[in-house]
Amino acid sequence: MWRASVLTLFPEMFPGPLGVSLLGKALESGLWSLDVHDIRAHGIGKHRTVDDTPAGGGPGMVMRADVAAAAIDAISAGEGPSRPLLCLSPRGAPLVQERVRELAEGAGAILFCARFEGLDERIIKARRMEEVSLGDFVLAGGEVAAMALIEACVRLIPGVLGADESATEESFEQGLLEYPQFTRPQAFEGTEIPPVLVSGDHAAIARWRKAEAERLTRERRPDLWTLYERRGLSARRPASSTKEPPAGGKK
Ligand SMILES: C[S@@+](CC[C@H](N)C(=O)[O-])C[C@H]1O[C@@H](n2cnc3c(N)ncnc32)[C@H](O)[C@@H]1O
Numbered sequence: 001m002w003r004a005s006v007l008t009l010f011p012e013m014f015p016g017p018l019g020v021s022l023l024g025k026a027l028e029s030g031l032w033s034l035d036v037h038d039i040r041a042h043g044i045g046k047h048r049t050v051d052d053t054p055a056g057g058g059p060g061m062v063m064r065a066d067v068a069a070a071a072i073d074a075i076s077a078g079e080g081p082s083r084p085l086l087c088l089s090p091r092g093a094p095l096v097q098e099r100v101r102e103l104a105e106g107a108g109a110i111l112f113c114a115r116f117e118g119l120d121e122r123i124i125k126a127r128r129m130e131e132v133s134l135g136d137f138v139l140a141g142g143e144v145a146a147m148a149l150i151e152a153c154v155r156l157i158p159g160v161l162g163a164d165e166s167a168t169e170e171s172f173e174q175g176l177l178e179y180p181q182f183t184r185p186q187a188f189e190g191t192e193i194p195p196v197l198v199s200g201d202h203a204a205i206a207r208w209r210k211a212e213a214e215r216l217t218r219e220r221r222p223d224l225w226t227l228y229e230r231r232g233l234s235a236r237r238p239a240s241s242t243k244e245p246p247a248g249g250k251k
Pocket residue numbers: 087088089090091112113114115116117118119132133134135136137138139140141142143145
């Protein structure tokens with residue numbers, strides 16, 4: 001069973017959104033498991049202190065390496081290297097669907113949610129933590145990022161999504177953003193559903209969706225589009241071509 005272990009100063013935040021809808025049902029039925037651990041239980045002294053002032057001065061507080069080590073070791077003792085130890089951090093590698101899929105296919109993850117100015121660098125190195133970022137913005141703590149990561153992984157576990165929902169035809173799965181979606185009513189405020197989507201011609205629908213996915217990716221995510229073109233998947237380039245586009249050439 002895929003297992004998420006979360007280390008946090010705010011255990012009451014969990015399961016939160018992970019406990020509702022399809023993920024919540026899957027949690028109840030044992031398709032995945034969640035255990036949440038209070039870092040403060042390993043704090044120092046009668047006040048259970050978990051942080052201290054930054055070495056070298058500056059604002060805020062830093063989470064102590066010794067406290068973090070005790071919290072991490074209490075979970076991972078005797079477990080072996082089967083689950084990666086992740087530290088949610090804006091300095092980490094941005095989370096992408098490819099890494100989510102790898103994590104979902106593994107045994108689970110241990111997630112450390114930092115607070116304040118973050119975690120003492122020495123524990124990150126000493127426990128070989130993988131730093132993961134949700135994006136180029138700063139949250140107040142790692143909990144929401146951990147929830148997002150867990151949600152992204154759990155929905156890929158076989159049996160979690162309903163039969164009607166597929167995780168294979170989505171944004172990023174083919175290196176593209178997803179094509180636009182429509183549903184009834186046929187006309188909304190004067191705009192019709194594109195005729196091809198109600199034509200019943202499945203080949204034409206597939207061509208339209210691929211072209212739209214490519215157009216959206218080209219317009220909105222030139223970074224993804226460049227990778228996609230390099231992999232030779234674009235309808236505009238032959239599959240065998242791996243040449244870089246000329247500088248200043250088409251986007
Ligand atoms: C206020 S932030 C600390 C920011 C840190 N001083 C910096 O500038 O990089 C507190 C904690 O929230 C979490 N966090 C904030 N932004 C994040 C992001 N984009 N992705 C993942 N975790 C984040 C991390 O655990 C971080 O240590």
